[in-house]
Amino acid sequence: MHEEFGLSGADYTILAELTRVPGGQLRMLEFARTLGWEKSRLSHQLTRMAKRGLVERIECADDRRGAYVAVTGEGREAITAAAPRHVDDVRRLFIDHLTPGQITLLAEISDLVLERIDATG
Template identity: 40%
Template structure:
């Protein structure tokens, strides 16, 4: 890694690399979100919540833990869970042994929605991301992402991923 402390100006190559990276990742996320919504009728936020709950013990999590796991502010998650609850995808219950906390619980409808959405979502991931890359490029993309994640963590700037 090249040290450039004290230098604030970016070279043309650095700026071009940054712009291509950020614009392409935004385009990819947007395309995947659009496909998920059109194919399955759920948002990427819904999918993240459903997936996290499906992998949690008892298919339930404290709201605060869920917010941390998906890197959302608690207020954003609370509003989102309210919308998901109205659609029957989750339900909220008082946390066992703690009247102050609440848990989000995956419903059968939520499990079904996750199952129905996963296959088309995986197809979209393959079509829009995986098929564009050689195995070597995929390994390099993972290496870059892991390096950036580790760098952010070392700076204390990476949100927790649970």
């Protein structure tokens, strides 16, 4: 990913999440929770990405302590270019090695884990 598209795993994770949400932006604290990252880790990563034009920070008009992070046009282009390769890699390295029954079981386990995470916040 890094050599071909200039994106680290963390870059890809952030861009993928931002491009999934309506409007392409999230509040910093909510984003850190969504990723399961400490706020300082997210802040450092976003600073590096902002310098490269992939994301931007937007001050929250109604809460001076809050800020949003938003994907830029350049960030959207980067994730759009890298996503097909990422999907191919996941399929080649992971999915293609599982039987249909294992994939079904994996989906059931993932659903259970996600339900538990949602229930506990």
